[in-house]
Each structure stands twice: as C-alpha cells, then as structure tokens.
Amino acid sequence: MAGRILVVDDDPIQRRLLEEAVRRFGYEPASADSGVAALNFLSEAQGAEVDLVVLDLVMPELDGMGVLERLAARGFDKPVIVQTARGGIDTVVGAMRAGAFDFIVKPVGHERLQVAIQNALKVTALEGEIQRLKRTAAGTLTFRDLVTRAPAMERVIRLGEKAAGSSIPILIEGESGVGKEMIARAIQGTSERRQRPFVTVNCGAIPENLVESTLFGHEKGAFTGAVDRHVGKFQEAHTGTLFLDEVGELPLDIQVKLLRAIQEGEIDPVGARRPAKVDIRIISATNRNMIDLVTAGRFREDLYYRLNVFPVFVPPLRERREDIPELVRHFITRFAAEEGKRRVASIRPDAMALLESYAWPGNIRQLENAIFRAVVLCDGATLTVDEFPQIAAQVGHASAIRRVEAPDALPVPTFAGVAVNTAPPAPAPPPASPMIGTAIQGAGSDPAPFGFIRSLADDGHVRTLSAIEEEMIRLAIAHYGGRMAEVARRLGIGRSTLYRKLREFGLGDDVADDGAAEAGTVAAE
Known part of the structure; x- marks a missing residue:
C-alpha cells in the first residue's frame, strides 16, 4: 500500500x-466512529503510521472542528480532509483556519476524493x-527524517540514537545502497556536533597515491605537483564528523596513519614540520x-577494533x-517535482505489489533509480x-510480455485451438544460465511464465527447432488474440506461410483451411 488513511465518521x-473507496485507490484504510476515538487512535503507536485523515465535521460528543483544534494543539502535522453535508462558506473558512488541508461536500464523489487525497499526500x-x-545541508538531519516503517530498522534507529550521545567510533555495516550515509548523517544531526562539518570520504574512489594527501593534507612543495597547501579531510572535519565510506578499501600503509590519528587525535600532513591536532568524530562504513579482510591480512586487526567499537x-x-511503499511514494514526489511532471502523483496497487515482490539486490539505490526511470516514462498521473x-x-510477471485484463467470470477464449491466458502467471524461478535469454528448464521443472520459451526438453537435451517454432506460433496466436495478419507480421512471415505451418503442426484446422482459401483469394487478385 502507498499510505494509511484514517476515516473518521459516525455513520457506519x-x-x-x-x-x-480508499482501499480501491490503493491505500490502507483505518477507521474511527467518533472524534474521541480518532484522537485516541492517533495518540497510540499505530497513529504514527497514519498519513492522512478524512474527517466528518458533524459528529456527536466531539465534532470535527473540535478534533481539528486538539490536533493542532498536539502539533499533528499530517493533512486532514474534512467532509460535511453543509458546505457553506463560513464552514469552509472555519475548517481551513482550523488546519484542514481540503474540503469536500457530501455525498462525496470518488473522483473528487481521490484527487483530494493525492494532492494532500503529494x-x-x-x-x-x-x-x-534543508536539514541535510545544515547537518541537522535526524532519525525522524528517515523514510522507514520496517520493524527491522527500529534496532538501527535505537542504536544510532544511543551512539549519538557520545563520541564513540561507529562502524556501519550493510550492503551497498542500504542507506549507510543517511544513518551516519542522522547520528551527526542527533549529536552535539549538529550543524558542525560533516565530511564524507569514499575510500575506494581515491587513487592510491593520493590517499594520504586527501585524508591528511599536504604542504606546498611537499612533492612534485604540490604547488599549493592542501587541507585534508581530517582538518576539514575539525569539530565535526568524518565519514569514511568503504573504509575496507584503504591501503595498508594508510591504515597505520589512520590508526595513529584516531588514537592520538592528531595528524601529520605530508611535508609538514609538526603534527596538527584535530577534534573529530569517526563514523566508518563498509559493505x-x-x-574476512582481517583474516586475509588486507586490514589491520588493531585498526578494525578501533573502528568497530x-x-x-x-x-x-x-x-x-x-519500507518499499514509503520509499516509492517519497521518490515519486521527489522526481515528479525535479522533472516537472507534476501530474505523476501515485502508483497502482498492482505495480506496488510488483515492486514489493522483487528482491532489490541494489537496495534503496536501485529502487530510487527504478522510480526515476518510471516517472520519466509515465504519461499519466499514476505509475x-x-x-x-x-x-x-x-x-x-506477465506484464513483461503483455497485459491482458478480463473479468474472472468470462470464459477463456481460444484461437486456432490455443487458449488465451488472461491471468498473470505465478512468479517463476530465475533462469538457470545468464547466457541464454529464454527461461531454461529441465526435466521436472515448473511451467515457464507466459511468453518464455523452454530451450531444453524433459530429457535434458536441447529441443528441436520445429518444437520451438510450434510453441512460438502458439504463443503469438494467443498473444495477438487470433488476429492472423498481425501474427504473421510480428513473426516476420507471410500469411500463406503461417497457415501452412498451422496445418503442419495441427493447430486449428478450421482456421488453417479458411486462411488457405483467403490466401488463395489474395493471390488470385
């Protein structure tokens, strides 16, 4: 789901x-039958998951205006859409002054409600x-700014908040793209060093001969090409935080100097006569x-224990x-604004289900790029x-080949003896070999998804070209709904050739005979 919406109305x-309606729009609904129940719901832990409130103004005991006033006193920052059967101008003005985002009149039209919800969330x-x-640029980003709802991240946030209270060295571990730098920035923004420098160094992206100069700086004339004095990252981060990303990529000789800098709180710039004192907090990260690096001798054990406190x-x-629905909505809003595509405001439930079913080996970074591309491609208001x-x-997913939507109650149509599959198939296992584009399956394997052609027979040997050609023709007929002219054009063959092959493979004799007559008529003309 793309978000959770609380519906408050005393009419069941x-x-x-x-x-x-909210569920059909692709959101997760919650409900309360009174203003008091709504306030109680929002004050509990589940209230933190609410993204928007649809509030009835006319209710017994505590009406909608009273709810708006109490929410404002609590500092509630989520949008509220009010609804009532009395749509006078005074009511509208009063609700807006009380903090409502939008106003809809009963009976509520579904299209109007959907637009109001999309606009409010966007x-x-x-x-x-x-x-x-703004908080990232100012160094005041906190854990409340992280886009997450997953229970697995609660421990990360709890540890980060505790670590922020001291200057203890922190090692953030995780796969590439999981958001290690965001965690480091949240630690910085929660600590006493907020609004102080936050300097990031990608240790794996610095040429080996420049690592020392980049980290510790150098004096003018310290080596060939040093025409000016250079302040290193340690001195840039003085009084703030130094984030060493991919710290495991540092050369061994630099690891010795890094260890001394952490232990003594001072550095030796290249060519300097005396060391320089630095006051920094070290946060390291690695994927x-x-x-294993320590065991292989590629990382110093003493430095590891210094960083991994x-x-x-x-x-x-x-x-x-x-976290996927939250991140998807976050990225849609961001890229729609950046790319000037303000119409793009939401994502269909089936598309969200597709994204949630994917393993995301590139993690958040891959998801971000996927949404970026989707927003650029999108011509409508919904991904x-x-x-x-x-x-x-x-x-x-069946949409990788084509998308067919039909009511479940309708019979499955057939063309030339081939049943047209109108339901998306179950997810199939990945191909056994990346070298072949088709789904490769051996004996005893599950049927491939619609549109994938098996290249191995049940006995383990390669299938004959004739068998693959027959299956391709079956697929094309089903895919194009029996429109034989389109089938022939897409297969790159003439219709007379297509009908001849239909007879050879025994696919739809009646269609083949009619097609042969049609082909003869065309030839005669």
Missing part, C-alpha cells in the same frame, strides 16, 4: 463506503522532502565482511519490505506496471 454506512511529501534537504548493521531492503519492464521481467 458512510464509513464503510469511504473505507472501500504536497505533504514534497514539503517533507524540502525540509529533509565488506571486515573479519560500536557496530551498527543496516539490513538490506529485501528484509524490510515494509503502472508498464513503467517497470525490467523488474517485471526478472520476477516473471
């Missing part, structure tokens, strides 16, 4: 209608993104197994799938499965 029928997310960027492991995205062809292909 109206409440159920709104819940169903504006709120955009405002949150602007504030997050490697540091114990307070380890924090960030789980991969596949282990915190609850669909069609905007994620690579993801659909990798999870074996």
Whole structure:
C-alpha cells in the first residue's frame, strides 16, 4: 500500500463506503466512529503510521472542528480532509483556519476524493522532502527524517540514537545502497556536533597515491605537483564528523596513519614540520565482511577494533519490505517535482505489489533509480506496471510480455485451438544460465511464465527447432488474440506461410483451411 488513511465518521454506512473507496485507490484504510476515538487512535503507536485523515465535521460528543483544534494543539502535522453535508462558506473558512488541508461536500464523489487525497499526500511529501534537504545541508538531519516503517530498522534507529550521545567510533555495516550515509548523517544531526562539518570520504574512489594527501593534507612543495597547501579531510572535519565510506578499501600503509590519528587525535600532513591536532568524530562504513579482510591480512586487526567499537548493521531492503511503499511514494514526489511532471502523483496497487515482490539486490539505490526511470516514462498521473519492464521481467510477471485484463467470470477464449491466458502467471524461478535469454528448464521443472520459451526438453537435451517454432506460433496466436495478419507480421512471415505451418503442426484446422482459401483469394487478385 502507498499510505494509511484514517476515516473518521459516525455513520457506519458512510464509513464503510469511504473505507472501500480508499482501499480501491490503493491505500490502507483505518477507521474511527467518533472524534474521541480518532484522537485516541492517533495518540497510540499505530497513529504514527497514519498519513492522512478524512474527517466528518458533524459528529456527536466531539465534532470535527473540535478534533481539528486538539490536533493542532498536539502539533499533528499530517493533512486532514474534512467532509460535511453543509458546505457553506463560513464552514469552509472555519475548517481551513482550523488546519484542514481540503474540503469536500457530501455525498462525496470518488473522483473528487481521490484527487483530494493525492494532492494532500503529494504536497505533504514534497514539503517533507524540502525540509529533509534543508536539514541535510545544515547537518541537522535526524532519525525522524528517515523514510522507514520496517520493524527491522527500529534496532538501527535505537542504536544510532544511543551512539549519538557520545563520541564513540561507529562502524556501519550493510550492503551497498542500504542507506549507510543517511544513518551516519542522522547520528551527526542527533549529536552535539549538529550543524558542525560533516565530511564524507569514499575510500575506494581515491587513487592510491593520493590517499594520504586527501585524508591528511599536504604542504606546498611537499612533492612534485604540490604547488599549493592542501587541507585534508581530517582538518576539514575539525569539530565535526568524518565519514569514511568503504573504509575496507584503504591501503595498508594508510591504515597505520589512520590508526595513529584516531588514537592520538592528531595528524601529520605530508611535508609538514609538526603534527596538527584535530577534534573529530569517526563514523566508518563498509559493505565488506571486515573479519574476512582481517583474516586475509588486507586490514589491520588493531585498526578494525578501533573502528568497530560500536557496530551498527543496516539490513538490506529485501528484509524490510515494509519500507518499499514509503520509499516509492517519497521518490515519486521527489522526481515528479525535479522533472516537472507534476501530474505523476501515485502508483497502482498492482505495480506496488510488483515492486514489493522483487528482491532489490541494489537496495534503496536501485529502487530510487527504478522510480526515476518510471516517472520519466509515465504519461499519466499514476505509475503502472508498464513503467517497470525490467523488474517485471526478472520476477516473471506477465506484464513483461503483455497485459491482458478480463473479468474472472468470462470464459477463456481460444484461437486456432490455443487458449488465451488472461491471468498473470505465478512468479517463476530465475533462469538457470545468464547466457541464454529464454527461461531454461529441465526435466521436472515448473511451467515457464507466459511468453518464455523452454530451450531444453524433459530429457535434458536441447529441443528441436520445429518444437520451438510450434510453441512460438502458439504463443503469438494467443498473444495477438487470433488476429492472423498481425501474427504473421510480428513473426516476420507471410500469411500463406503461417497457415501452412498451422496445418503442419495441427493447430486449428478450421482456421488453417479458411486462411488457405483467403490466401488463395489474395493471390488470385
């Protein structure tokens, strides 16, 4: 789901209608039957998951205006859409002054409600993104700014908040793209060193002969090409935080100097006559197994224990799938604003389900790039499965080949003796070999998804070209709904050749005979 919406209405029928509409829009509904119940719901832990409130103004005991006033007193910052049967101008003005984001009149039209919800969530997310960027630039980003709801991240946040209270060295471990730098920035923004320098160094991206100069600096004339004095990253981060990303990539000779800098709190710039004192906090990060590097002799054991005083492991995205809807909405809002595509505001539930079913080996960074591409491709207001062809292909989704939507009650049509599959197949296992584009299956394997051609027979040997050609023709007929002219054109053969092959393979004799007559008529003309 893309977000959670609280529906507050004392009328049970109206409440159920709104819940169903919210669910159909692709959001997760929650409900309260009174203003008091709504306030109690929002004050509990589950209230933190609410992204928007649809509030009825006319309710017994505590009406909607009273709820708005109490929410404002609590500092509630989520949008509220009010609804009432009395749509006078005074009511509208009063609700807006009380903090409502939008106003809808009963009976509520579903299209109007959907637009109001999308606009409210989009504006709120955009405002949150602007504030997050400002706090990142100012060094005041905190753990409350992280886009996460997964229980697996609760321990990470708890450890980060505790570590922020001291200057203890921290080692953040996790796969590439999980957000290790964001965790480091949140630690910095929560600590006493907030608004102080936060300097990032990618240790794996610095040429080996420049690592020492980059980290510790150099004096003018210290070596050939040193025409000016250079302040190193340690001195840049003085009084603040130095983030050493991919610290496991540091050369061994630099590891010795790094160890001394951490132990003594001073550095030796290249060519300097005396050491320089620095007051910094060290946060390191790595996507490697540091114990393996130590065992292999590629990382100093004493430096490892100096850096690994307070380890924090960030789980991969596949282990915190609850974060995917939040991140998707966050990235949609961001890229829609950056690319000037303000119409793009949401994602269809089936597309969200597709993204949630994918393993995301590149983690958040890969998801971010996928949403970026989808927003650029999208021509409407909602992202669909069609905007994620690579993801659909990798999870074996039917949309990787084509999308067919039909009511479940309708009979399955057949063309030339071939049943047209209108339901998406179950996800298939990945291909056994990356060298072959088709799904390779051996004996006893499950059927491949629609559109994939088996290249091995049940006995383990390669299938004959005739068998593969027959299967391809079956697939094309089903895919194009029996439109033989289109089938022939897409296969790159003439219709007379197609009908001849239909007879050879015994596919739809009646269609083949009619096609032969048609082909003869065309030839005669």
